[in-house]
Amino acid sequence: MRLTDEEYRALEEIVGSENISRDPVVMESYNQVWGNKLVFGQKHTTPPAAVLCPGGVQEITAVVKLCNQHGILFKALASGFEWVATVLERERGILLDLRRMDRIIEIDEKNMFAVVEPFVSCHKLQLEANKLGLYIGKPGVGYSGNVIAVACCHQEMTISQIYTSGYGRNVLGCEWVLPTGEILNLGNSGREGGWFSADGPGFSLRGILRGRAGANGGHGVLTKASVKLYPYYGEVPGLKRHPGEPPSAAQLEGVPEHYRAFVFTFPTMDKMLRASAEIGRAELACVLAPGYIATGFTGEGNDEEWAMMRETTPEEMERARNSVPVTINGHSARELEYRERAVLSIMEKWDGYLDAGLNHPDVQARRFQYQFWSTGVPAVRATGDFMVSIQGADGSPEMQMRHRPVEIEAFGPFAESGAILQNTAGVVYRPQEHYSLGCSGGVGTSFDPWDPASLEAAREYQDRMYDPAGPFRRFGYTNRGAMMQIESIHHIHERWGPIYDGCDYWLRRVKAMLDPNNVADWSAYIPAEYAGEAEDGA
């Protein structure tokens, strides 16, 4: 059953007639996202029964309470740029499009944090923070990603997270509309102490908020959050282009004054990873991304991109696999000089060298721009869809040395068959917090969901990644699944939870506790009960 007229009118009274729609034409623009074809076999999923654009927390709490009263499923989204962002588990469900809530409420320069509403994009905050010498970090999802979505709702990551940390670690306070419609303030969140403290006394509720690797709407709506900021030395870089060049050709003229960018190349992967770990743990770098050599090098379009790929020799690919981009910064010339000497000495210790081509000043300027001021996710261009393989929670070089061959072996047959295009030099890693917390790694791949053979291969590869008895078991419960999975189809939690101390049981207990009426959409998270399961969870 869709919404009754009475239910619709009640929702309309809350947000106003301009901010709600159940027009089938509008609904058909909220049921088509890129991951649908991979997961469901078609681009369309069931359209929502209504879409609302609420203007603030009061409206959202009223809507959520009404959903509880009438048993209406709800899910909030911001940019919606996610594999399965608009999917609803039931047709009697509504979407909350949060685009009207786009204010940066505060940037606390001294304490280095910002308080934002959910539709503030990472780039918007970046621009304002930069005026104060602060920085949020470049999201992997691109700058349309919204701060709260990447920090509180997903397991978003960035190649600067050795410096800025993974976004989930940066959440301080939150204003959280629970699935019941009650408001829970995490941290001090606007009380006497302001938004500074991550949590108040007691258990850390940030972990509850986020679920395992992003609750993806399953835990209600975040209407406000404060996130940490980090130093950025210098101004927003002005980009130059030559007359007649397209906008995508605009580039920095050089690496900014307070930064140095390098690519270190090593004779073996082992040495590259060990040097990377040493640089990370010495807290010297602001970007450290083993294998992430191709970042920023994309043609204007596929034709140009393909021409560039064809020009790359096997020797260059091999060099790239054993290279690591390292960018350092410093608030003074002396600090920068110290860091430069230190990273170069580590490079030398592990027999590394500076390849002239990879370290050309123009190339470094371009790479820096993408490392800090990314402007897109070109991986989606090749075919309109891509996926990133598994990631591990353990960031040790030893893990990476074990992980890389397994990943390459598992992926290799798909690449060789031509069913999936590997558009990176190999497995790339994004270490977190000085290599102390873990390291996300994987293969960036393009597949064509409209090509039956490619779609089949992508699903097979995905099944292999998600299989707890498969080759990735030793590297842990896949975080990627949280972005690409529909639990009722992929059963990631159901399959992996039991081998991780039954953590899925506790995830479901938390879900049931937060959402007693089962109205916060769990399609990309976890249901309180698995299908066909007895109420006691047995």
Added chain:
Amino acid sequence: MAWEDFEHDMQRCTRCSYCKWIPWRFMESTDFMQGCPSIARYNFHAYSAGGRYNISYSLMQNRLEIDDSFLDVVYKCLMDGSCDVACKMQQDLEPLQHMQDLRIKCVEEGQVPLEHVPIIRSLRKEDNMVEGFRSERGEWADGLDVKRVAETPAEVLFHAGCRYSYDRELWPVARAGVDLLRRAGVDVGIMGHAEVCCAGRAYELGYVGEMVKFAQSHAENLRSRGVKAIVTPCADCYASFKVLYDKIGMKLAIPIFHIAEYLEGLIAEGALQPRKAPGMRVTYHDPCHLGRLAEPWIHWNGKEVKPPNAQIWLHDPPKKYRRGTGGVYDTPRNIIRSLPGVDFVEMYRIREYAWCCGAGGGVSETYPDFALWTGAERLREAQAVGAEAVVSACPWCKRNLTDAAAEAGYDIQVLDIIELLQEACGGDASGNRHAVNGREDRR
């Protein structure tokens, strides 16, 4: 291409929403990041290029039919191409061309907004898009000492366009344009009552047949008159003659100039010598049809292919995309910067990623409140950079921005570049009143 040919585009749109914004790397102000007026005004995703790909795909899949709601989404688009520039920073898609062909499909199926009916009737019966009488078309030039090419040959044809021909408040600008050309010694003439519409706006509404008809008419007329070049002060006409006629395979045989291009040349030659201009801070608004939509058409006849053993969509032959780069951006800026006493300041959204004035795509005729809202948003930006005047180079921009200023209460002058240059060249030599001296003189 036809609408059906965009199925692959519809499938590949990822919902990245880049179409809603100006390109990220060119954002400077968090107040002025949005690029698409339609999504900025109406909020629901359907009112973006990505959303329109979605509903188009649903139409193709027979999940939707063309009804009033569908038309509302399709025609609350300014066809300004901002989405196209932003999308192509990341994707190999053609969102603007998709919209064009979706509108053509709507027209072919007889599904159009009611507001378009009298406009198209006016075009078919009276040869203009503003519901004026054909017999009154040339009145804007009454008393102006200029050749009528129907009677006296001239090297350069000054094509005024429908807006300048029928909008009495704008007549002084068109007259000033002729005055500047004549003052510089250009052998210029006008068609007067015999001038007809370029039909570019009709094409943007989806009436491709009308544009074919008018393109043929223009081609024959130019041949018979022996004209060597067209100069137009209207950006819409300029883009039609230069780009759209070429697109439909009816490229005109003579050079097409926007008047700004021609005037820049005259200044360089010394034929015009701007000496003093009003001492004020001005900004420049890029008309979409002089900017990104004026980029020459790139013909490509090929097919999408995949290379052996790889998943990437390529083109055979390789396709060069129109990315807005080839529009006319520097010319008007060069003119403004050359004027003594003018303090030029840029807005935040400029060149390929400029914000539309609100008059494009038939919106000013169909949804005037949306047109004025869009114009007011542009004036807010002009005011944010401290401009006392917004200078543009299109009568549709001047009309809509002027109306938006009045409606929203912005105390800012809206000028055409012709007016600014005429003032700098010593004012009007043809009996017009000056238009650059402040509010009391605005018409």
